[in-house]
Amino acid sequence: xxxxxxxxxxxxxxxxxxxxxxxxxxxxxxxxxxxxxxxxxxxxxxxxxxxxxxxxxxxxxxxxxxxxxxxxxxxxxxxxxxxxxxxxxxxxxxxxxxxxxxxxxxxxxxxxxxxxxx
Amino acid sequence: xxxxxxxxxxxxxxxxxxxxxxxxxxxxxxxxxxxxxxxxxxxxxxxxxxxxxxxxxxxxxxxxxxxxxxxxxxxxxxxxxxxxxxxxxxxxxxxxxxxxxxxxxxxxxxxxx
Numbered sequence: 001x002x003x004x005x006x007x008x009x010x011x012x013x014x015x016x017x018x019x020x021x022x023x024x025x026x027x028x029x030x031x032x033x034x035x036x037x038x039x040x041x042x043x044x045x046x047x048x049x050x051x052x053x054x055x056x057x058x059x060x061x062x063x064x065x066x067x068x069x070x071x072x073x074x075x076x077x078x079x080x081x082x083x084x085x086x087x088x089x090x091x092x093x094x095x096x097x098x099x100x101x102x103x104x105x106x107x108x109x110x111x112x113x114x115x116x117x118x
Numbered sequence: 119x120x121x122x123x124x125x126x127x128x129x130x131x132x133x134x135x136x137x138x139x140x141x142x143x144x145x146x147x148x149x150x151x152x153x154x155x156x157x158x159x160x161x162x163x164x165x166x167x168x169x170x171x172x173x174x175x176x177x178x179x180x181x182x183x184x185x186x187x188x189x190x191x192x193x194x195x196x197x198x199x200x201x202x203x204x205x206x207x208x209x210x211x212x213x214x215x216x217x218x219x220x221x222x223x224x225x226x227x228x229x230x231x
Contacts, residue, residue, distance in 0.1 A: 033219075045218045045219065056218065
């Protein structure tokens with residue numbers, strides 16, 4: 001596709017439910033990032049993949065959060081036993097090369113998935 | 119502890135005037151800074167960046183200034199246009215290390231016709 005695609009765009013989950021958020025990066029992009037943006041805040045780093053390798057998961061807030069990118073393309077962020085504080089927009093970004101924050105190649109964000117836990 | 123701070127949640131300017139968005143950072147290890155623009159219901163889009171070895175970078179109507187000693191950067195938009203109305207995020211990174219981009223909370227710019 002033309003850009004980073006995230007699905008679903010909106011998700012309402014009951015507290016305690018498990019959810020899976022999908023990110024389709026731009027084809028051929030090596031690096032993939034997940035960010036969490038709470039209301040009124042800036043995006044906060046969750047995790048980073050280079051191809052299928054998860055090189056940094058230091059931002060995942062608890063062991064209820066799990067991310068994977070098994071074939072180095074599509075990535076899934078899974079949240080188990082959702083809590084109200086998990087309500088946020090989850091943003092995915094991808095870049096062609098390693099890293100990509102304007103240094104080597106630009107990173108592109110998807111539109112995000114808005115998760116509401118009720 | 120917020121390492122990147124945007125102390126003005128909102129800014130309103132008249133069309134044609136200059137918009138100045140400010141950003142402060144606390145981590146002296148940051149050496150590359152970026153500005154992102156975000157419209158409602160869209161992901162952030164890259165706008166302009168600056169390396170710590172420079173004090174100014176210009177791209178059309180957008181100029182970013184960096185004052186390393188003050189740990190302060192600013193984004194100038196001249197002239198401002200109604201289409202510039204969006205949330206602007208300042209972000210910082212330590213190159214050569216983690217790929218973790220650290221964002222500020224954002225400033226909502228409104229440009230009035």
